[in-house]
Amino acid sequence: MNRVVITGLGIYSCIGTNLDEVRDSLYNGKSGIRFDAERKPLGFRSALSGTVPTPNLKGLLDRRMRVGMAQEGEYAYMSTIEALANAKIDEDYLVNNEVGILFGNDSSAKAVIESTDLARVKLDNTLLGSGLIFQSMNSTVTMNLATIFKLKGINLTVSAACASGSHSIGLGYFLIKHGLQKAIICGGAQEVNPYVMGSFDGLSAFSIRENEPEKASRPFDKDRDGLVPSGGAATVIIESYESAIKRGAPIIAEIVGYGFSSSGNHIIQPNVDGPMRSLINCLNDAGLKATDIDYINAHATSTPVGDACEAKAMTEVFGENGPLVSSTKSMTGHECWMAGASEIVYSTLMMQNSFVAPNINFETPDEDSEKLNIATKTVEKNIDIFLSNSFGFGGTNSSLIIKKYKNFN
Amino acid sequence: MQVMTNEEIISEIKKFLVEEFEVDEAVLGPDAVLKDALDLDSLDYVDLVVVIESTFGFKVKGEDFVGMVTFKDFCDYIITKVNEKK
Numbered sequence: 001m002n003r004v005v006i007t008g009l010g011i012y013s014c015i016g017t018n019l020d021e022v023r024d025s026l027y028n029g030k031s032g033i034r035f036d037a038e039r040k041p042l043g044f045r046s047a048l049s050g051t052v053p054t055p056n057l058k059g060l061l062d063r064r065m066r067v068g069m070a071q072e073g074e075y076a077y078m079s080t081i082e083a084l085a086n087a088k089i090d091e092d093y094l095v096n097n098e099v100g101i102l103f104g105n106d107s108s109a110k111a112v113i114e115s116t117d118l119a120r121v122k123l124d125n126t127l128l129g130s131g132l133i134f135q136s137m138n139s140t141v142t143m144n145l146a147t148i149f150k151l152k153g154i155n156l157t158v159s160a161a162c163a164s165g166s167h168s169i170g171l172g173y174f175l176i177k178h179g180l181q182k183a184i185i186c187g188g189a190q191e192v193n194p195y196v197m198g199s200f201d202g203l204s205a206f207s208i209r210e211n212e213p214e215k216a217s218r219p220f221d222k223d224r225d226g227l228v229p230s231g232g233a234a235t236v237i238i239e240s241y242e243s244a245i246k247r248g249a250p251i252i253a254e255i256v257g258y259g260f261s262s263s264g265n266h267i268i269q270p271n272v273d274g275p276m277r278s279l280i281n282c283l284n285d286a287g288l289k290a291t292d293i294d295y296i297n298a299h300a301t302s303t304p305v306g307d308a309c310e311a312k313a314m315t316e317v318f319g320e321n322g323p324l325v326s327s328t329k330s331m332t333g334h335e336c337w338m339a340g341a342s343e344i345v346y347s348t349l350m351m352q353n354s355f356v357a358p359n360i361n362f363e364t365p366d367e368d369s370e371k372l373n374i375a376t377k378t379v380e381k382n383i384d385i386f387l388s389n390s391f392g393f394g395g396t397n398s399s400l401i402i403k404k405y406k407n408f409n
Numbered sequence: 410m411q412v413m414t415n416e417e418i419i420s421e422i423k424k425f426l427v428e429e430f431e432v433d434e435a436v437l438g439p440d441a442v443l444k445d446a447l448d449l450d451s452l453d454y455v456d457l458v459v460v461i462e463s464t465f466g467f468k469v470k471g472e473d474f475v476g477m478v479t480f481k482d483f484c485d486y487i488i489t490k491v492n493e494k495k
Binding site for chain 1: 429430431450452453455456458459462468
């Protein structure tokens with residue numbers, strides 16, 4: 001079995017568009033949530049959203065490479081060039097080695113809807129242009145980035161709702177662990193626009209605390225009233241320990257556990273059993289005990305039922321007042337398909353800089369969250385091992401355990 | 410569409426080739442070989458049809474590109490089509 005290490009990170013999110021900005025936002029408990037006035041005339045019950053700047057790729061990529069890129073692909077390009085740079089992987093390495101890509105993504109609604117609108121006006125599909133097909137497919141991120149970076153390894157998109165990003169890293173970890181790949185660009189991407197979130201808003205799942213956008217996402221708080229949608233992209237370069245050592249790569253951390261499960265019940269209502277089995281499977285895969293975990297980055301999205309189920313599952317596995325817990329979604333909102341990857345980036349930044357980011361807006365515990373050891377403020381703390389949870393519609397659950405590099409041997 | 414002179418049509422063609430297709434204007438001489446000068450692949454021709462339709466209001470048939478060798482051929486084709494519409 002190969003050891004699997006993280007050698008590069010990249011982030012493009014509503015709390016910063018590079019690692020330094022994001023580290024500072026996490027440390028300072030800065031929210032990226034805003035009121036998006038454009039959503040109200042479109043019939044949104046809640047116009048709250050994480051807001052992400054549109055990257056200007058002109059000058060970075062030629063036209064042919066840009067026209068097939070959907071919004072989430074543009075974000076993913078930005079996070080990936082940052083990750084490749086700090087992994088010290090250049091164009092020559094990508095051309096001459098079998099590097100793969102596994103990205104979590106579960107929609108490209110803006111491209112699909114805009115192309116449909118155009119088709120209805122033109123009534124002639126040859127006037128839709130060459131880019132929309134490549135923007136509209138779920139695999140838009142991987143097909144574009146694999147072409148841009150001339151990748152030669154595995155090339156596929158992982159669609160697993162809000163656990164997509166986490167599963168992409170977990171599956172990459174398995175492929176490398178079992179010797180099938182040496183290096184994989186993993187990550188998650190999430191478009192940010194009204195098209196993708198309209199029908200989700202229709203479920204009344206979003207917080208309507210529109211007069212206080214920065215206080216709207218309040219995971220585990222007694223007065224939480226729903227999630228806040230958000231997005232961007234996160235990239236995590238993973239490779240075998242031998243590969244990293246051989247090319248002199250900067251090793252940041254080691255992936256030591258991946259656990260997953262399906263809850264096997266309702267399409268939207270979570271339960272306790274599914275997340276609990278994901279946690280236990282992850283600890284077993286890592287060969288660790290619950291007491292070995294220093295920090296848990298919770299999935300908690302700020303929905304009443306979801307947070308309660310996760311709190312119960314964590315209490316079952318880690319006991320009352322277990323490891324420090326925070327949900328960075330309190331600052332970022334719910335980054336959906338991207339969240340499982342971005343939260344690995346956020347937690348690894350905390351690990352590198354020895355702090356636990358606060359679960360902002362956690363003011364009043366409820367009967368479930370009072371049993372957790374939730375970081376209400378930034379905590380200066382050495383983190384040797386953390387666990388990150390991601391759960392999604394249909395009961396898809398994923399957990400990852402990451403260990404600090406200095407602990408090797 | 411307002412009636413355009415041949416010079417105005419050529420100017421519009423150069424404008425979209427430079428702005429949309431990022432072609433270097435310096436290479437767009439009359440004798441420039443279209444395929445080399447524009448460095449377009451098969452997908453770019455799909456976009457060329459779209460931009461010609463939105464700029465000049467007519468749709469190029471794929472087979473019409475076959476006879477166009479130089480940039481001048483391309484401009485002459487569009488000028489002829491635009492004048493047919495007058």
